[in-house]
Amino acid sequence: MLEDFLSQLEMAAPQIVLGLVNGAFYALLSLGLAVIFGMLNVINFAHGAQFMMGAFVAWMLLNWAGIPYWGALILSPLIVGVFGVVLERLMISRLYKMDHLYGLLLTFGLALIIEGVFRNSFGSSGLPYAPPAALTGAPVDLGFMMLPKYRLWVVVAAFFVCIATWLVIEKTRLGAYLRAATENAPLVQAFGVNVPRMVTLTYAAGVALAALAGVLAAPIYSVNPAMGSNFIITVFAVVVIGGMGSILGSVITGFALGLVEGLTRVIYPEASATVIFVIMAIVLLARPAGLFGRA
């Protein structure tokens, strides 16, 4: 009996670690979504496309400008973030006074256009992007499995970015302004804070987080136009389960659902694409505001 359990555990332990790696991506992406929704009340359906752009910009930086991975890690989110500023100023800002659905439709349309443009220019099967030399080589021996160095780096990096974002929003003066502006924008503006600019920069920051996740994903997954849309549906489920707009909720749920998905891949792999949505349905029935959301 105990032996059975131990051998099961031996099978499951590596999957738990891999689940954490995927959870890191879910957490990073849902973090950006939560920031944008929490502060702007916009459901950013273009998030997957912006994740994909992050990966593509990293590829372009390497192949067209010779800038390696570490440079891309900073430059790509900045470039895609600027794209976010343009998008917010030109289009999204016009929809703040209207129902959520309009923002959703607009960003969904934008996502389709961006994906289509990349598909026409680069094809659908993707482009190669090698991990940086420092993170290749022999996988790290964890005792029960061999984990590639790069995946370990992804978990660590994602974890710290999540903590940093949470700290900025919950513990700094800037974060306090942001939260205040969400509650009552005219009042905050009356105190002399430039609220529209702050909102624009918040959107850009959310977009940059997506792009950062894209750069992190580029060496693991094929850099292809559909890479974002494969992720985004799952990530929306993560945000819904965690509670729309709850930053801590989206991070914890992201990692947790990565784990659940990883375990499903061992127990019943055919259901691994569905399990998150089953959980979402149950959570919505039991707690419509999500696990960490405020009703």
Place this chain on the structure above:
Amino acid sequence: MTLDRRAILGGAAALPILGAMPFRSARAQANNTVKIGVLTDMSGTYRDGCGPGSVTCVRQAVQDSGVTGRGINVEVLQGDHQNKPDLASTIARQWIDRDGVNVIIDVATSSCALAVHGVVKEKNSIMLNSTGATADLTGSACNPNTIHWTYDTWMLANSTGGAMVKAGGDTWFFITADYAFGHALERDTTGLINKQGGRVLGSVKHPFPGTTDFSSFLLQAQQSRAKVVGLANAGVDTINCVKQAAEFGLTRRQKLAVLLMIASDVHSLGLQTAQGLSLSETYYWDLNDRTRRLANKVKGDMGGAMPTMWQAGCYSAALHYLKAVADMGVEKAKASGAETVVRMKAMPTEDDAFGAGSIRQDGRKLHPSYLFEVKTPAESKGPWDYYKLVRTVPVEEAFRPMAEGGCSLVRT
């Protein structure tokens, strides 16, 4: 009625649907016009291997056939089935019923191929399938309206799988795409392994489409300790598997069998990761003078990309169909799909893609297949110079013997 934003948005959303509505009847078309519908994956995981390139190749075939000089008009339509079988059969029905399409070519993705396979039989139309892989099209599910053109799961299993087993890889673990194609490829390869005295230790099925992370499955493959890990998937799925297998160091102790990989996949993967892989195709652009001639004709319209075997198959199939039409006369060819297929089977095939060939009673198009090894970056002279020829599998051995397929069309 007040016009609000919602109404305007709704109207805007309906516009594309209106645009696609038929405003002319199928009867209005001239009697000397044949219509070819290229139904394929224009936006998903298989797009680069077929997609717009398949349309280009069909157009090239129309030009090369010379039928327009003989007073026959050819119209080429294209459709995107998004790898959804329900959408594929809806488009096929609309094309046949509404637009008067006479032949449907390509039909990527086995599940879509099987769906359209049923539609063309019901409507007595024709499907010339190039990209779909399942050998069931000419086996248990065969019908008189389909010809399976380029390759199939049995041929892949036989060529790549057979070579792996012969080289000592007698224990296998499969990572399989969870739909008709993956199942057929795993089944055919398993049959071959068992026949040659090998053993399958296990398999895992991953959801299709939409799986991007294969590390869990690769880890299970590692834990199985099988000598060979067989990838019974295709397109971006295979690309991701190979990439992640290298990352996890799987290839140090085990061999990877990429059962279906084509030139555009290698292009996307890069030689650094793909070097040394064994794979099987029936067309490679740099095989001989004729294959190079075909590639040079179409690459300009394909953004410099070389045609894949799927796209070359579309060329060959369209060319042979038009030959049959010219031979029978347009009216007769349009009257009955099944009879046109009978005529196509009676005529030998001849084209730049596959050379001389023939079509069997069960709808299987016959030509040799080739086992290739992917070159190292040092061996490759430039983009698209990817393969070394390892072995030519002659026509007699390349495809499943007709008697073993269980096709009801085969008269014994």
